[in-house]
Amino acid sequence: MTVDHVRSLSSGINQTGVRAYNERLLLSVLQRNGALPGGELARRTGLSPQTTSVILRKLEQDGLLHKGVPVKGKVGKPSVPFDIEADGLFSMGLKIGRRSADLLVLDLKGEVRMQLRETYDYPMPDTVFGFLERGYEDLMSALSIDMRSRMCGLGIAAPFELWNWHELVGAPPAEFAAWRDIDFSAEAARITDLPVHQVNDATAACRAEHVFGMGREYRDYVYFFIGAFIGGGIVLDHAVFEGNQKNAGAFGPLPVPDVQGKPAQLIDLASIRALEVRLEADGLDPRQLWQTPQDWSHLEAYVQPWLEQTADALAIASVASCAVIDFEAVVIDGAMPATCRARLVEMTRTRLSDQDLRGVIAPEIIEGRVGNNARGIGAAAGPIISQVLLNRSAALLGALLHKLGSERTSPFPGRTYPTGSVTGMPRAV
Template identity: 50%
Template sequence: MRGAVVTSISPGLSQKRVRDHNARLLLSLLLRHGDLPGSDLARLSGLSAPTVSDILRGLEADGFLKRGDPVRGRVGKPSLPMRIDPEGALSWGFKIGRRSAELILLDLAGAIRAERRLPYAEPHPDEVLAFLAAATAEICAGLSPRQVARIGGIGVAAPFELWSGDEVRHRSRTFRHWSGVDLRDRIAGFSDLPVSIINDATAACRAEHIYGRGREFSDYACFFVGTYIGGGIVLNNSVYEGRRGNAGALGSLRTVGPHGEGLQLVDAASIHLLEDRLSEAGLDPEALWRQPQDWSALARHVDPWLGRVAQELAGACLSTCAVVDFEAVLIDGAFPSSIRSDLVDRVRRYLVHQDSRGLILPRIEAGTIGAKARAIGAAAGPISSQYLLDTNVGMAIA
């Protein structure tokens, strides 16, 4: 960015550091609120109109913003809204899951420009990383030199300790080869782009925060119901990963089983439990993942599972709000949108019957991103770290 270089938010006393912070702030506001004229950006940011105008010119010159159509009001000259230029930045998002790996190329506005998928049963790191290398090269071959130059990094989303969950559950698929794999080092063998690694559920939270319903709230928790449920938290308008990258490990919240035994939420509110129900009924659990997803023919098995998940989530919502006064809890997952709507409605109903003494009940809202949230959130990592404001970064004097 000429005149508005975005590097690190870490503030010093120099004008460059202040300008960097302000450029990130304006880009973040435009992503959050949509097209805005300079006057509105000045009001929302607290910056002076000349400062905003100067930064916007720099961002436009560097290809991060473009001008919208003039808006004519009743008095004075027309206002000129500024908008995000999708071509301003591109980023790879790579989701490593227990059934497939998914690669997307995301633009600054949150649109998926390209995607590739590798299904597998028992993946090996060599196979998955070879797919990543080949797929990125193939997609880049169809891009212009300018677009390739705008790719800022590779974000990887994967469950922490990917290899452990299936071994615990004695599944045939094994991830034992992933133990000890240094993904950054392996990816550096075929790409010089910076690599960021994030928990897959936290990545889903980031996607919702930057490009979904999360833009409506400042402090909230996200639950993402996948094969294993997980989550993430947002504090002060930024996804909070914690000192060791494991904040918002909502799948590890404690709950109680049918016989009074202690369980984690991941053992009581995950899709793998629905898979088990289908297997016990002699049905193929892979039916849950066929695209486009449609679970209507499985309603007899889905309904009791959905009821239990809703009850567990109602209790989990209160547990999270006992620690932080979240204004909302967003719920999404790797399931059809109709299942998401049903689940959210049930959680709302169950929540009012919970013992909430000493707590302020949060709003329970549906997410909007869906099954691709983890890949989108992974791709949003390099975009966020290079161009957007993180209000959880410390402001130590350099």
């Protein structure tokens, strides 16, 4: 199957256009809370039962929802829960990392259906977009015709100002500067002919955790993702806050002292690159850290001191973050084996208790659930959110709520826009 043939099959879902606000609201409530009956959906959104029923039938006909098994109650008819249909929509996510690139297919429930990976010493445009071109054709060819018709877009997660990282990834400066002139969206659209959404890689990881992982359970939290370097994200009032320049949560430059108390940055201490340096010092190949499946058990002599150093730095960074905003939690995830992540979280909890917390409310230290694939999943979530879910960007919602006030006339004549529902989302209009 040629790329042109793949393109011709990938535009079906886009013909349905942008979904109405109330359709997005119901889908968003179900995505965040799981299966619910129509009556409960009406109560949570403020829609009338009749309107809710009409919308649910339409979403079911469009293949975005399915009915569950009726649940018998004490009185009246059994309630029928509705849930997201996993096959209702698909998207692709391209993660451009410092050591590898991933291309994956994500379904509407956040499950990765297929995935390809390419490793390298450092990323270059020809390598990355060559991988995208080959991988896109391979993945689309492996999908059924119906799945291809429901492919809604491609999300790209890449480091902010990638060209500035040449020294840390060991790339020739002159060659690596080629990234400065690359238009990610234009290159990807040329290859795939899909709508393209670009996001900072660490923000993408935060989005994945927020939409599909631990983030559903907390209102405000800091998110740290430890990859080759460290980045993260910020969630405020149940929404990922991207910032004015789309770079909020860029924790790498955060000043923290090293073990000798000398000034350093979080990126120097709490990143897998710091573990690579330990291996290189003893003549070991650092590329073994990125092999799949990941297994670092034979490197315990290097991993343990690295985890201790990282936990110390994260504890300090957590206090600094909570001194600005009283986050209720700090979520830690990363491109590492799950056993290492669990150890790191426990160590960070211990180190946090040793910090001077006067004037600061200590946050919970929580282990992320999404793991190594968070950046690719977060990238792929972008097109899905654009097509069928409410855009829970704190910046966009904040501007809207500021304009509307707590109970003012909405942009829709004859309607009001009450804020603050039990779902953490605006109510129906």
